[in-house]
Each structure stands twice: as structure tokens, then as C-alpha cells.
Amino acid sequence: MPLYEHVMIARQDLSNTQAEGLIEHFGTVLADNDGKLVDSEYWGVKTMAYKINKNRKGHYAFLRSDAPATAVHEMERLMRLHDDVMRVLTIKVDEHAELPSVQMQKRDERERGPRPDRGDRR
Template sequence: MPLYEHVMIARQDLSATQAESLIEHFGTVLSDNGGKLVENEYWGVKTMAYKINKNRKGHYAFLRTDAPAPAIQEMERLMRLHEDVMRVLTIKVDVHAEGPSAQMQKRDERDRGPRERR
């Protein structure tokens, strides 16, 4: 099955447990449609670069999924209809990266590559 990565932004006035229950809800939507939620990360409340629906902050979540295209389409449709979800980004990937995402790594652990002199 194809592999996907999703980033979801939920409203800032939700509690952390409500935001994590949203992740579980959309994971069950995937499993009901023949897919599975491989891994999820709750990134917490972060300040956005610009306002979305009069909100400056939002709960960010990252999902790694292994599901057929119709299951992904159904999950995205339900995310867009859900009143607590503000934005969704879905990307198809060839392989899931091992370990935590760049957001969850500590600043000194990130591989930034060599710096070039100016």
C-alpha cells in the first residue's frame, strides 16, 4: 500500500487530550477503510506564521500512514468537515523516515550539514 505523511492543525482552544483524541479518531477512520496509522506525533501548541480563522496558535499533529488512496481521501474529507481541524497537508512518500520527525528532535541532534563560509 502507498505510504503517506500528514500534518494537521487543530484549533487552539482544544485541550491536549482532545487534540490527541482527534488523532485517534482519524486513525480509526483509516482502519475502517483498510489502512493503518503507522505512527503519530503530537507536536503541541505552536504559533503560526499567519492567522487562520482568527487563530494565532494551533495544535499540530504529524501522522504516518499506510493506506490505500480511497481511505486517505475519506480521512481528508472528514478532516475538512470537522470543525476543530483548521488545516491538513498530505504528502505521499516512498519510505517513512526512521525515528522522530525533525520537529521532535532536539536542536543539537538535527543534522544540518556543513556550513559554508560567505
């Protein structure tokens, strides 16, 4: 089955348990349609770059799924209809990374490559 990654932004006035309940709810939607939720991460409340529906902050969640396209379409349809979900982004990937996402890693744990040559700077 194809592999997908989803990022969901929920309203800021939800509690943490309600936001995590949304993750479980949409995981069951995938399971009901012959898919499965491989992994999920709750990133917490973050400030957005611009207002969405008069909200400056939102609960961010990251989902990894292994599901047929019909299950993903159904989940996205229900997310769009849900009042608490403001935005959803779904990407089809070749494989899931095993490490926690970049958002969950601490700043010193992130791998940084070498800096490019800066030339003759003083």
C-alpha cells in the same frame, strides 16, 4: 500500499487530550477503510505565521499512514468537515523515516552539514 504523511492543525482552544483524541479518531477512520496509522506525533501548541480562522496558535499533529488512496481521501474529507480541524497537508512518500521528525528532535541532535565555502570574507 502507498505511504503518506499528514500534518494537521487543530483549533487552539482544545485541550491536549482532545487534540490527541483527534489523532486516534482519524486513525480509526483509516483502519475502517483498510489502511493503518503507522505512527503519530503530537507536536503541541505552536504559533502560526499568519491567522487562520482568527486563530494565532494551533495544535499541530503529524501522522504517518500506510493506506490506499480511497482511505486517505475519506480521512481528508472528514477532516475538512470537522469543526476543530483548521488545516491539513497530505504528502505521498516513498518510505517513512525511522527517526522522530525534525520537530521532535532537540536542537543539538539535528544533523547539520558542513557550511559552504564563504570565500574571502573578513
